[in-house]
Amino acid sequence: MTPNIAHFNGELLPLERIAISPLDRGFIFGDGVYEVIPVYGGAMLRGREHFERLQRSMDEIKLRNPHTVDEWMALTGKLLAHHPGNQSVYIQVTRGAPQKRDHVMPKDLAPTVFMMVQPLASPSKDAIENGVACITHEDFRWAKCHIKSTSLLGNILARQLSAEAGATETILLRDGHVTEASSSNVFVVKDGVVLAPPQDHLILLGITYDLVTKLAAEGAVRLEIRPVAEAELRSADEVWLTSSTKEVLAVTTLDGKPVGNGKPGPAFRRMHALYQEYKARLRESRPVAA
Numbered sequence: 001m002t003p004n005i006a007h008f009n010g011e012l013l014p015l016e017r018i019a020i021s022p023l024d025r026g027f028i029f030g031d032g033v034y035e036v037i038p039v040y041g042g043a044m045l046r047g048r049e050h051f052e053r054l055q056r057s058m059d060e061i062k063l064r065n066p067h068t069v070d071e072w073m074a075l076t077g078k079l080l081a082h083h084p085g086n087q088s089v090y091i092q093v094t095r096g097a098p099q100k101r102d103h104v105m106p107k108d109l110a111p112t113v114f115m116m117v118q119p120l121a122s123p124s125k126d127a128i129e130n131g132v133a134c135i136t137h138e139d140f141r142w143a144k145c146h147i148k149s150t151s152l153l154g155n156i157l158a159r160q161l162s163a164e165a166g167a168t169e170t171i172l173l174r175d176g177h178v179t180e181a182s183s184s185n186v187f188v189v190k191d192g193v194v195l196a197p198p199q200d201h202l203i204l205l206g207i208t209y210d211l212v213t214k215l216a217a218e219g220a221v222r223l224e225i226r227p228v229a230e231a232e233l234r235s236a237d238e239v240w241l242t243s244s245t246k247e248v249l250a251v252t253t254l255d256g257k258p259v260g261n262g263k264p265g266p267a268f269r270r271m272h273a274l275y276q277e278y279k280a281r282l283r284e285s286r287p288v289a290a
């Protein structure tokens with residue numbers, strides 16, 4: 001079998017040959033940040049934006065970025081040369097492996113850089129055509145959700161609730177307002193207006209969220225970024241999830257009750273079409289990786 005080539009601290013190696021120190025602060029503390037970039041036919045979708053967000057996450061946790069955005073793009077391109085087709089690139093940078101366990105950030109420690117590629121799991125035809133089920137729960141995570149941290153226990157606990165309920169996502173509510181879901185952003189549509197929760201420290205500013213706001217502006221779709229109350233979620237005509245792998249998905253049941261008429265709505269179908277057109281333009285504009 002051909003080995004799954006991954007990147008580890010500047011080297012391309014078969015994934016199974018990569019060994020990480022048990023003292024690595026990523027393992028010991030979850031002291032690291034990450035990105036997931038979708039790749040269509042060898043072309044990264046908003047690769048630069050992902051690496052710019054990686055930089056913001058690293059700045060927030062005072063972690064030195066070993067690479068510029070251009071260097072990251074080149075390193076990812078080299079890795080992708082081993083993985084043609086539709087893929088998802090996972091990038092993780094941790095604070096490295098010191099000699100001893102100590103909460104205080106060690107000085108001058110080389111970060112650990114790891115990248116791997118997995119086949120992109122795009123939404124099924126059924127999920128696109130019929131929408132997905134979600135449940136809601138109180139947002140019990142920390143107050144720095146804008147950092148794309150590898151410390152994902154809060155998100156994992158939230159996601160498990162929906163997994164156990166047979167649902168696709170857990171939509172989170174904090175102080176009576178929608179924040180996001182365990183691994184997606186949430187949009188609500190009422191009377192033809194798309195509502196997006198504020199881009200603050202209580203959500204991860206998704207690259208897909210950002211793209212959807214841009215596509216809405218280009219496509220003359222009315223979109224407002226403002227706090228979204230729980231009552232607005234529960235009386236919405238449409239609810240959407242967005243993420244790099246989910247793209248845009250309609251939520252058609254919430255806590256077992258239908259959203260709107262229980263089918264993906266017209267605003268969803270329009271945004272889904274705009275998103276697919278954007279992907280098609282990407283394929284035309286970029287060469288396919290060898």
Ligand SMILES: Cc1ncc(COP(=O)(O)O)c(C=O)c1O
Pocket residue numbers: 036155180181182183184185203204205206207208209242243244245
């Ligand atoms: C908590 C959370 N919010 C939102 C998103 C969506 O972000 P993006 O569109 O950049 O994939 C993710 C993606 O994994 C996430 O984990």
